[in-house]
Amino acid sequence: MSVKIRVEGLYKKFDKREVIHDINFDVKEREVFVIVGGSGSGKSTVIKHIIGLLKPTSGKVLIDSTDITSLKDSELIEFRKKIGYLFQEGALFDSLKVWENVGFYYLENTKMPISEIKKLATEKLALVGLKDIEDLYPSQLSGGMRKRVALARAISYNPEIILYDEPTSGLDPVTSAMIDRLVLKLRDEIGVTSIVVTHDLESAFSIADRIMYIHKGRVIAVGTPEEIKNSPNPYVQQFINRLPEGPITQEFFEEIKTKGGR
Ligand SMILES: Nc1ncnc2c1ncn2[C@@H]1O[C@H](COP(=O)(O)OP(=O)(O)OP(=O)(O)O)[C@@H](O)[C@H]1O
Ligand SMILES: [Mg+2]
16 A cells, blocks of 8 residues: 655654654555544644644655645645544534534535535535534534534545544544444545544554554554554553553653642
8 A cells, every 4th residue: 555644753842842753654545543642742733734734843744745844835725625634622613504614615615506515514414423403503512513513524525634633532432433433434435544543542443554652742652453452662551551550650740740749
């Protein structure tokens, strides 16, 4: 399989604080690549670089061999049409109805008749298990429903690449399993290449072709679910086995001490 996405020597500083340190990875066409790591480890920051919402301090992001970090704004906007992005916060437009949110791409970029856009929105909403909510506003939905509307929007224009930031957080187990199945279905039926950021280890292990574990902006391990399970790295073991004690916890308390906290 050819390489679809390549991240090379990615560094990111916000002001003087370095949050991403020399991250390198490839995602192959049709791969489901899952990124896991603790809160604040840099997962969302990494995928924001892949859609060009953030510019690296140094490093490259190649998509189909084009370095998107060197594109002009207008070229980047065009390039983004290949990519669906589910924001961690959902980021729906509050003043637009559900169907307008889901059909936003078509309202903005095409002359498709409204009736067809509505129909398409209904179809995409069905894929994420929602119906009869087209004319509601985001504020009238539950948190899990908003998340799924955002997911319907991310997949609405059949992008080649989908970046999912915490697609199952806040969802019940059955709905989460349905979303997992949808990620695989999009891969199998349309050939989508996926990057999934998640805290949900059960989901990670069930959908991933490969998993990358990051800690404090650094890659600690990358491999198949089997390789990650068998990784000898103590950070990986603590994380995947949800152990309250281990190197991650020690670092946490060290930090509190050095910052003069409790
Ligand atoms: N725009 C920004 N300006 C300054 N610092 C930022 C910005 N975005 C992220 N950070 C910092 O970068 C670090 C990584 O943040 P990021 O959102 O990537 O973490 P994450 O792994 O996605 O965490 P979570 O699992 O909680 O979503 C954090 O310390 C955060 O405070
Ligand atoms: Mg995040």
